Amino acid sequence: MTEQEIIEKTNKVFEESFEIEKDKLVPTAHIFTDLGLDSLDIVDLVVALQNSFGVKIRNEERVRDIRTLQDIYQFIFTIKKEEIDKKS
Amino acid sequence: MSFKRVVITGMGVVSPFGNGVSVLMQGIEQGRSAVQRMEDWDRYIGLQSLVGAPAEVKDEKRIPRQKRRSMGRMSIFAAQAAEEALVDAGITLAQEDRWRIGCIIGSTMGSAKSINDAFEIILPNKDLGQLNSTMFFQCMSHTAAVNVAQYLGLNGSIMAPAAACASALHAIGIGYDLIRLGRQDVLLCGGAEELHPTVTGSFDILFATSAKYNATPQDTPRPFDKDRDGLVCGEGSGILVLEEYEHARKRNAVIHAEVLGFNTTANGFHVSQSNKESMVACMKQAMNDAGVNPGDIDYINAHATATIQGDQEEAEAIRDIFGTSVPVSSLKGYIGHTLGASGAIELAASLTMMKQNVIYPTKNLKTVSPDCEGIQHVLQPISKKISTVLKNGFAFGGINAALVCKKF
Numbered sequence: 033m034t035e036q037e038i039i040e041k042t043n044k045v046f047e048e049s050f051e052i053e054k055d056k057l058v059p060t061a062h063i064f065t066d067l068g069l070d071s072l073d074i075v076d077l078v079v080a081l082q083n084s085f086g087v088k089i090r091n092e093e094r095v096r097d098i099r100t101l102q103d104i105y106q107f108i109f110t111i112k113k114e115e116i117d118k119k120s
Numbered sequence: 121m122s123f124k125r126v127v128i129t130g131m132g133v134v135s136p137f138g139n140g141v142s143v144l145m146q147g148i149e150q151g152r153s154a155v156q157r158m159e160d161w162d163r164y165i166g167l168q169s170l171v172g173a174p175a176e177v178k179d180e181k182r183i184p185r186q187k188r189r190s191m192g193r194m195s196i197f198a199a200q201a202a203e204e205a206l207v208d209a210g211i212t213l214a215q216e217d218r219w220r221i222g223c224i225i226g227s228t229m230g231s232a233k234s235i236n237d238a239f240e241i242i243l244p245n246k247d248l249g250q251l252n253s254t255m256f257f258q259c260m261s262h263t264a265a266v267n268v269a270q271y272l273g274l275n276g277s278i279m280a281p282a283a284a285c286a287s288a289l290h291a292i293g294i295g296y297d298l299i300r301l302g303r304q305d306v307l308l309c310g311g312a313e314e315l316h317p318t319v320t321g322s323f324d325i326l327f328a329t330s331a332k333y334n335a336t337p338q339d340t341p342r343p344f345d346k347d348r349d350g351l352v353c354g355e356g357s358g359i360l361v362l363e364e365y366e367h368a369r370k371r372n373a374v375i376h377a378e379v380l381g382f383n384t385t386a387n388g389f390h391v392s393q394s395n396k397e398s399m400v401a402c403m404k405q406a407m408n409d410a411g412v413n414p415g416d417i418d419y420i421n422a423h424a425t426a427t428i429q430g431d432q433e434e435a436e437a438i439r440d441i442f443g444t445s446v447p448v449s450s451l452k453g454y455i456g457h458t459l460g461a462s463g464a465i466e467l468a469a470s471l472t473m474m475k476q477n478v479i480y481p482t483k484n485l486k487t488v489s490p491d492c493e494g495i496q497h498v499l500q501p502i503s504k505k506i507s508t509v510l511k512n513g514f515a516f517g518g519i520n521a522a523l524v525c526k527k528f
Contacts, residue, residue, distance in 0.1 A: 073253070075252065
């Protein structure tokens with residue numbers, strides 16, 4: 033999965049699940065202060081990301097460090113890379 | 121101790137005819153039926169009744185996402201009905217003592233669709249990890265009351281009586297008591313419910329639904345009719361603004377009616393069968409609470425859902441008290457049985473009839489069943505000066521409720 037695909041899929045989650053307009057989805061956008069998510073939304077974000085990327089991240093401590101969209105892109109990229117490394 | 125007077129200053133409805141009290145009344149005035157054959161319901165094995173009276177979810181995106189995410193269909197209906205009721209009452213929440221305005225909204229249970237969806241998600245793999253954060257808030261029994269309170273930002277008493285088809289009348293009765301005792305100034309009271317094959321199924325397995333009219337859905341339900349064969353489920357919400365009289369007077373509110381009395385009784389003998397004796401007691405005690413006699417009642421809005429036994433018991437109960445002296449009609453033939461919402465939706469319609477001095481007939485009542493004779497059935501619209509109405513609501517569990525309202 034390329035970085036661009038990760039960005040597109042993640043942004044789609046924000047558009048569809050959280051009804052956020054496309055032009056607000058910039059990498060530096062803070063998911064709480066800029067995009068208006070709250071603690072309940074984070075639970076739904078995790079479920080949506082799990083379904084979109086086929087990963088299990090519900091008990092991942094690193095989710096707590098996510099603040100911006102760029103953090104999510106990077107986190108998913110890292111998780112996917114770890115999966116590949118594990119398999120090889 | 122003297123009780124405070126309680127008046128109704130606002131009404132809001134989402135019904136199978138659409139959003140708004142005026143839309144509901146238009147459908148009734150035109151004698152239309154909102155009942156239709158439900159697509160895909162025949163995939164449920166054993167479901168005999170394939171008809172329903174659905175309401176449309178519309179304009180829901182006007183509710184901000186973070187308020188809407190905890191709402192199932194019924195809570196969206198309730199929020200929209202509550203908003204209409206508040207506008208109708210002319211109340212600006214910011215100008216009120218926020219600790220003295222709340223809502224009492226009942227239902228049989230939480231959102232039927234959400235409950236079904238939750239189990240569809242959980243059960244195949246016993247996996248809780250796929251549940252979203254707000255599913256529980258859609259499923260819980262007090263979902264409509266909580267969601268209305270959150271949406272409007274209410275801080276007063278929030279309660280949610282669950283009494284199946286008597287839920288809305290219970291909510292109004294509780295609200296009436298809280299205001300007349302001086303505990304609250306304003307309460308949005310009513311009920312909400314949603315249509316789902318599993319809801320119709322709960323009546324269907326007891327042979328209480330209409331199953332003979334799947335090909336001609338608009339001919340059913342048929343309250344008090346010789347060819348009635350059961351109820352048809354509907355959905356929606358009805359909310360009424362109950363207000364302490366002096367509070368309403370000070371702000372020059374338009375008053376739709378005064379709540380004069382309420383009562384609820386139980387039959388104490390059978391979980392699903394209605395019982396005339398406890399219905400009679402309920403209506404009599406409601407009139408006693410209201411300080412009126414049977415001769416003072418100008419119109420009875422019956423519960424009459426078109427079940428074989430329920431209609432007979434209600435007709436006999438009304439006959440024992442009123443004989444043929446008071447016009448009686450049921451609105452279930454127009455919008456189906458909106459269950460926990462029915463008491464409030466039908467009260468809003470009854471109060472509008474009172475305002476218009478007209479009584480609309482029982483739709484689909486063509487030939488009065490011999491077991492429902494002896495009361496004054498309304499078969500055509502009647503022009504009549506109405507000052508006092510009696511609204512009945514009965515429920516599974518042997519619960520009865522009756523409310524008396526007077527034109528102000």
